[in-house]
Amino acid sequence: MTGTPPPAEPRRGPRRQPSLSSRLRQTLVIVRKELRDAFRDRRALFSIFFGAIFFPIVITVMMNRVADRARDAEHLTIPVAGAENAPALIEWLEGQDGVSIAEAPANPEAAVEDKSVDVVLIIPKNFGERFSASRAAQVRIVSDSSNSTAQPAAQRVRQLIAVYSAQIASLRLIARGVSPSIGNPLQVLEIEVSSAQQRAAAVLSFIPLMLMIAAFTGGMQIATDSTAGERERGSLEPLLVNPVARGVLVSGKWLAAACAAMLSVGLTAALSVAQLRFVPLQDLGIRFSLGPHEVLGMLAAILPLCPLTAAVQAYIGTYARSFKEAQSYMGVLISVMMLPALLSSLYPIADRVWMYPIPVIGQYLLLTAFLGGRGPGILPFALSAGAALLLAIVFVKITTRLFRNERIIFAR
Amino acid sequence: MITVDCVHKRFGTVHAVNGVSFTAGNGQVTGLLGPNGAGKTTTLRMLYTLMRPDHGRIQVDDVDAVADPQGAQARLGVLPDGFGLYPRLTAREHIRYYGELHGLSGRALDARADELFDLLDMQGIADRRTAGFSHGERTKVAIARALVHDPANVLFDEPTNGLDVMSTRAVREIIRRLRDQGRCVLFSSHVMQEVSALCDSIVVIASGRVAAKGTLDDLRRLSGQSNLEDAFVTLAGLNRERPTA
Numbered sequence: 220m221t222g223t224p225p226p227a228e229p230r231r232g233p234r235r236q237p238s239l240s241s242r243l244r245q246t247l248v249i250v251r252k253e254l255r256d257a258f259r260d261r262r263a264l265f266s267i268f269f270g271a272i273f274f275p276i277v278i279t280v281m282m283n284r285v286a287d288r289a290r291d292a293e294h295l296t297i298p299v300a301g302a303e304n305a306p307a308l309i310e311w312l313e314g315q316d317g318v319s320i321a322e323a324p325a326n327p328e329a330a331v332e333d334k335s336v337d338v339v340l341i342i343p344k345n346f347g348e349r350f351s352a353s354r355a356a357q358v359r360i361v362s363d364s365s366n367s368t369a370q371p372a373a374q375r376v377r378q379l380i381a382v383y384s385a386q387i388a389s390l391r392l393i394a395r396g397v398s399p400s401i402g403n404p405l406q407v408l409e410i411e412v413s414s415a416q417q418r419a420a421a422v423l424s425f426i427p428l429m430l431m432i433a434a435f436t437g438g439m440q441i442a443t444d445s446t447a448g449e450r451e452r453g454s455l456e457p458l459l460v461n462p463v464a465r466g467v468l469v470s471g472k473w474l475a476a477a478c479a480a481m482l483s484v485g486l487t488a489a490l491s492v493a494q495l496r497f498v499p500l501q502d503l504g505i506r507f508s509l510g511p512h513e514v515l516g517m518l519a520a521i522l523p524l525c526p527l528t529a530a531v532q533a534y535i536g537t538y539a540r541s542f543k544e545a546q547s548y549m550g551v552l553i554s555v556m557m558l559p560a561l562l563s564s565l566y567p568i569a570d571r572v573w574m575y576p577i578p579v580i581g582q583y584l585l586l587t588a589f590l591g592g593r594g595p596g597i598l599p600f601a602l603s604a605g606a607a608l609l610l611a612i613v614f615v616k617i618t619t620r621l622f623r624n625e626r627i628i629f630a631r
Numbered sequence: 632m633i634t635v636d637c638v639h640k641r642f643g644t645v646h647a648v649n650g651v652s653f654t655a656g657n658g659q660v661t662g663l664l665g666p667n668g669a670g671k672t673t674t675l676r677m678l679y680t681l682m683r684p685d686h687g688r689i690q691v692d693d694v695d696a697v698a699d700p701q702g703a704q705a706r707l708g709v710l711p712d713g714f715g716l717y718p719r720l721t722a723r724e725h726i727r728y729y730g731e732l733h734g735l736s737g738r739a740l741d742a743r744a745d746e747l748f749d750l751l752d753m754q755g756i757a758d759r760r761t762a763g764f765s766h767g768e769r770t771k772v773a774i775a776r777a778l779v780h781d782p783a784n785v786l787f788d789e790p791t792n793g794l795d796v797m798s799t800r801a802v803r804e805i806i807r808r809l810r811d812q813g814r815c816v817l818f819s820s821h822v823m824q825e826v827s828a829l830c831d832s833i834v835v836i837a838s839g840r841v842a843a844k845g846t847l848d849d850l851r852r853l854s855g856q857s858n859l860e861d862a863f864v865t866l867a868g869l870n871r872e873r874p875t876a
Contacts, residue, residue, distance in 0.1 A: 241734065252724075259760075453714060455715075457776070459681055460704060461704065461733065464701065629681075
């Protein structure tokens, strides 16, 4: 104790406005306290690091599975029964890229049925005889259409046989002095519009989803614990007795939650991208590179969403009557965040300029664009970031108003 | 020095505080005595500016607490009715947090924290997290952080509620020391013995009004009762409100 209290210097007149620097210093004091508190809280740590730990594992497992299947389809082994009946066909098949011929099992139907082979090609004894006579020679393809993993192999065999058949038909027409195009009144040319990187984006479309979830869960615990939690444990009333403007108080709590969300997004992005280097993407036929340019672009797209999620969470935490109630609102909100990603897999979203300022949808479009290897322009960036930050400030303002409400402070 | 002048506060149809006026002087302990629900906590909340009075004036030293809440708060050290701690922070971190919010920092703040640990005899728990603290230890942390900015005026809302004998004695000792340092100490209680043992001046509140005020002897004289408890019951009008009791 200093002995005597400081003398009360006489002061009257208008209300003193605290300087900007003292407001800033108080804000930082609150941010530091909330972050220190959170880093000792197992639940908060979990919500920050959940994405960074969990999602790269999911990526690796899923991508490896997809890659394995793609590899299997590329190297096609066709079990053939009666190969000796059509030596020319077998020779042609063996000459195709990635195709090899194997001895068929004794009972082809049973083997396909019990899934020990995906497909069996049967060439009957009379094949050569009918073929030479230019009559339709029969081959049988045994497959199980209810077995979806066997479909690519069966499809491939069907295509190979069709190609062979068409080639033979053309040769026969030429031999008779007829142009082969007479037999093909229509020619179908399939034009694939998506670039290889866009196909990669389809495969990797859950990266935006992951970053969205990280942006939401990262700050959730801090935002709820420092509002609903603060009131529930009775530490709000003594805190409000300190000479701190309510706006400063809310800003501090909001910034702490936003920092945690950004940290979570950054870690999730960094670890996921690092992890992608160990995924055999080239086996998927994907020429996919997430260079520093793409990663920075994605971070620039998603990071402005973090202040908004934190502000909304702080508002909900303040408005809710209890920590539990706040948590149940959070569950609803996170499904809203995931909606664009889920819907776009059903109904592809064509990006229009007016969509960019819509929070979550704007960020989602930017992320998908980057994954597709198309860097969006400055305008979509500015629109989505600007709208998110503006809305974040609105939510901070209305949360500040709640903090001025006696009924909210004293838990109604 | 705290001056309350004809303060009113309504919650819906309930007139919780109905024209309360009193003065709490420096170097004095002023007791706010009243039964549960009399309006003590609401009055104190208006004093430390978490509630805004519907009418009336409140002065803390020479600051108008209604017009300049933060100015008043800078001069107040408050132990509210409910004081939650942060279970993951240590006692020292609690005190540093509030100190920093008051603009203290660095060595001055460290020195002030150690001073408070000495005063409240809590050196042993200073660097432990508060999660497992006893009620007495928690009260000490809450008092220490309320005093970190060396306030000239101290408000305690039922500080000894739920405390054991030794902790109650410690809190009373702190209140006496704060008074001896020349501060204005205002505390609320519904415990007669406590008020009579500590207070230089007593304000009896009942049903949102000041029923009586003065020294202990003044109150005895006013009520015509020599026993303090009888004096309180008479002054607060409790015997009239419950005729069958």
